[in-house]
Structure formats: C-alpha cells, structure tokens
Amino acid sequence: MRLPLVLILFAALVATAADSISKYEQPFFRTATIYARGSNRKTVLFKLSRTVSRNGNSVKAAREFTSPDGKVAAREWLTYDGDKLVSYELDDPQTGSKGSAKVVRDGDKAKLVFEFTTGNKTKTGSETFRSDTVVNDMIYPCLASHWKELMSGEAVKCHYIALSRAETVGFDFVKTGETTVNGKPVVIVKMSPSNFIISALVDPLIFMIEKNGEHRVLDYDGATTPHIKVGDKFKDLDAITVFDW
Secondary structure (H helix, E strand, O other), rough: OOOOOHHHHHHHHHHHHOOOOOOOOOOOEEEEEEOOOOOOOOOOEEEEEEEEEOOOOEEEEEEEEOOOOOEEEEEEEEEEEEOEEEEEEEEEOOOOOOEEEEEEEEOOEEEEEEEEEEOOOOEEEEEEOOOOOEEEHHHHHHHHHHHHHHHHOOOOEEEEEEEEHHHEEEEEEEEEEEEEEEEEEEEEEEEEEEHHHHHHOOOOOOEEEEEOOOOOOOEEEEEEEEEEEOEHHHHHHEEEEEEEE
C-alpha cells in the first residue's frame, strides 16, 4: 500500500532531525522527469519517484517509474545496511523481466549473487563483491564522496551492476568540463565503460552536477531503467532525466 504524499513528507521532516545513518538515506522523497531526447524537455516519457524508509541501520529505497498515463513501467528496490549495499531488485512489467543482485557475506568475504529472469529463461551468476560496486540509486552519493578526485582530473572507477548480464561492468567517471545553468556553476561528468570493447557498444552517460553545495545531480543524458516501445517490441531507452530538488 502506498502512503499518501503528505505522510511521506512528514516522515522525512521528522527523520531529518536525527543523524542520518546512511549516505543513501536522504532525501527521503525525490522525483524526476524523463524526457525524450531532442524534445527540448517537452515530451515527457516517464516520471520517477523515490521513497525511503528506515529501521535501525537498515535503509530501504523504492524507485518507481510511471508513464504519463500512470501505468507502472518499472520498479526497483534497494536495501542498505548503513552505507553497505545489501540487495538490488528489479521488476520490469514492460518486458516481463525480474531480477536481483544480492550481497552474500561469509565472514570477511563477500560475493554478489545475480538472478535475472525474462520469459522462461533465467540467467544466474556470482562474482566477488567489490567495495566500488554501484547501481543507479548509488551514483549521486558515490560522486559526492569522490568530489576532490573528480575536480583534480582523476577518473573515479566503479563496477556497475548490469542485472540483465548477471554481472558487473567497469565504468569510469571523468570530469569533462564546466558550465553555468540558471546562473549557477555546474560540472559536467562523463560515465563510460572502462573496457574498450564494451565502450564501442554502450554510449556514455553525461551528468550535470552542482559545483558547489551538496554536488547534487541536476540531470543526466543516457540510459534509463524503463524501455521504449518500438513497433511491437520494447527497446533500451536513452533519454534526459531531470531531478526535482
């Protein structure tokens, strides 16, 4: 059952008064609009809402993508133990796909276990869990945590969860320039695959990030979770995602 918006916002205000136990905890409610490329941000494809709940050290984030008619295009759930990723789950009604990536710990060792099902086919896999593993919900805190490296021209490396591949893929974040948006300085950061073979197949993502303050991601141009229908099939979608701050 979905809580009324006023209750979500009230809970966020109350919880903000306490110390945050995770860098993925706030903001407790956030929205974004996904626009078609080349539409001058006028053609709305999807809306994104993110809500967060907390129980002790456990932080749960729910991300929901809806089309303009209110139909759910995709849902994602993330669980964190403080700043540590516990699990990522995806439900994709557009393609009928579902999947998860879960961190399984055994003492000091940890591995990332994948499962992805589409139609009647299930793909599984596992690999050593790396401390630089991220998924879409984690990018803003990741970049904010490595701001000095970005500003000095260093590449910030990560392993991004590619659920449909049942593995992680190496990516680099690199500062490519600066500009001004609505009178405020903004840093441009490119996210591209580290592997040159994958780089030839996957377009980079371009992030516009506040230079000052909390270094919030204002928008990004690139791959999104929902798909776009072309004919009778759903295809991967590159679009402009604009966050509401």
